[in-house]
Amino acid sequence: MAVISVGAFCNPQVASxxxxxxxxxxxxxxxxxxLTISMSGEIVQGDATALRAELLKYEDRPLTEISFEFDSPGGSLLEGILIGQVIAAQPEDTTSRVAGGSSPICASACVYAYIGADFRFIEEGAGVGVHQFYTQNELTGGDALAIGQELSSVILTYLVSRGVKAxxxxxxxxxxxxxxxxxDHQxxxxxxxxxxxxxxxSVEYVNHEGEISLRVEQDALVGQNKILISCGNEGPYGIAFLQEPPMPFAGPFxxxxxxxxHVIxxxxYIRHGSGxxxxxxxxxxxxAAEIAGASSIGGRVYNMDNSIFYGFAGEVVDPKIRDMVDGCMRKFFRSSPPPPPPAAPPRMTRQNGIDLRGADLLANGIRGISLDECERQCLAASDCTALSxxxxxxxxxxxxxxxxPVETAGVISSVR
Structure with a gap:
């Protein structure tokens, strides 16, 4: 006899x-x-209606963002989905967070309410939990199978509609x-x-003013922002296009x-104050070494005391970023001016058996060249003070x- 254990898709018991x-x-x-809406406790029938009533209190207020904070062990599965649909229907940008106490949770039906928001956050110490959907009434055989399949279809359709993978x-x-x-958070x-x-x-190569550039775009709560990375005669350079707040500031980039x-x-500023x-x-x-090493980039404008900023939310990570920046640096090093005449005294001192750890200017170095050529290219670059x-x-x-400096066999380091 088949028995369904399907998580609280309905709850006939009276609850707060x-x-x-x-x-x-x-x-x-x-x-x-x-507007910040805090929701805590067990989810029961009627909570979606109560949420609508709370939102209506602010229908005449100017709003661009609504933040929903959850701390709930769950409850009615279907009511959780209804709450999520109420949140998803809001025309403003919506965010959701698991917040409330020292170890806030969003479990069971709460998860379906939580994913109704456009942007969903979780902090260290917060927990998101799931379990099988079930009913207080034991179902057997064909009824259990039919209800389980129907609920799975409803849940899957809802998850995919909110950008969650199947x-x-x-x-x-x-x-x-x-x-x-x-x-797990990851x-x-x-x-x-x-x-x-x-x-x-997204990260993709584009033709920008006749040159191949890399376009890095991010659509985030803080706005739609992008950076174009190109390769010039003196190395890589970028152009950032950042969505502005109501009163943009023009401090450090x-x-x-x-x-x-990283301070630039x-x-x-080519354009500023027009949105x-x-x-x-x-x-x-x-x-460039930091960007290539992390395969990531983002851009921000800070105010004068560096306390607030606008621009990218974190950074965009993609191996094409590393390839573009590192390839450009290689091109710059290889096309550097010729060395001084041979009669000039040497400008670098060699140290056998010494490796200089850290401070790399290129994420992957330069392969297949001699030590003399390595020193020549370093001497031609003003930012290069040494090499291994x-x-x-x-x-x-x-x-x-x-x-x-670290003693390492098979390595020679040179310093200016």
Whole structure:
């Protein structure tokens, strides 16, 4: 006899409704107005209607973003989907977060409400849990199979409509009995359950003013932003197109790569204050190495005390970014001016058996050249202060400042 264990798709028992509260923050010269809705407790029938009523209180207020905060163990599956559909129907940008206490959770039916938002966040210490859908009434045989298939179809259609991969349903139905499975944060991101503020992004080669460039685009909660990376006579450079806040500021421009902001000294604002900031900037060898090493890039404009910014949400990661920047740096090094006349005294001092760790100017070095050629190219580049050369592999590693000397057989380092 087949028995269905299907998670709380309905709950005939009387339960307390979710606690729903709200707060409204007026817009400022730097920030758009935002409405925050907090929802906690068990999800029961009627909670979607209560949420609609709470939203109607603000129908006459200017709004561009609504943030939903969840801390719930779950409840009625179908009511969770209804709450998610209410959120998805809002014309404003919507965000959802698992927030509330020291270890907030969004489990079972709460997950379906949570994914109704456009942008979904999760912080360290928060938990998202799933389990099989079930009913308080035991079903057997054909009834169990029919209801299970129908619910799976409803859930799958809803998940896909919210940009969540179908594999997430496998996590739900593979849970044993009614035990809760807490899903790893990285898997949540991989399956599209969590977006961390990014709706979509792309990286592709384009023809820009007769040159092959790399276009990096990001559609995020903070706006639609892009960077064009091109290769010039002096190395790589970029043009950033950043969506502006209500009152844009014009402080330092920084490139975000490898999880850090990197100050760009050589930049100019081509356009500013018309809804889109356009900034042209030169990518120095040190920053190029960071970009290529992380295969990522993003751009930001900060205010004068570096306390707030607008631009990319984090960075876009793609191997084409590494290939473009590193290839451009290789081209720059190989096309550098010829060395001084042979009669000139040597300008680099060789250290046998020493490797300078770190401070690489190129993410992958230069293969297949001699030590003399490696030194020549370093001397021709103002940012190159030293190098390490792997003898057997003919592998040249130009360096900036800060390399740590380490005794290593088969390596020669040269310093200016």
């Amino acid at each position: 409704a979710m606690e729903i509260s709200s707060s409204y923050r007026e817009g400022t010269q730097f920030m758009h107005p935002i 594999e997430f349903l496998e996590d739900i139905v593979s849970a044993r009995g009614n035990s809760m499975v807490w899903v 898997r949540l991101a991989d399956l599209g359950v969590v977006s961390q503020g990014v709706r979509g992004q 920084m490139v975000h790569a490898g999880g850090y902001d 000294h050589d930049f100019t 889109e900031t356009v900034a042209g900037f030169k990518i120095t060898p040190q920053v 050369y792997v003898i057997d592999m003919q592998w040249c590693w130009p360096k900036g400042y800060g390399g740590t």
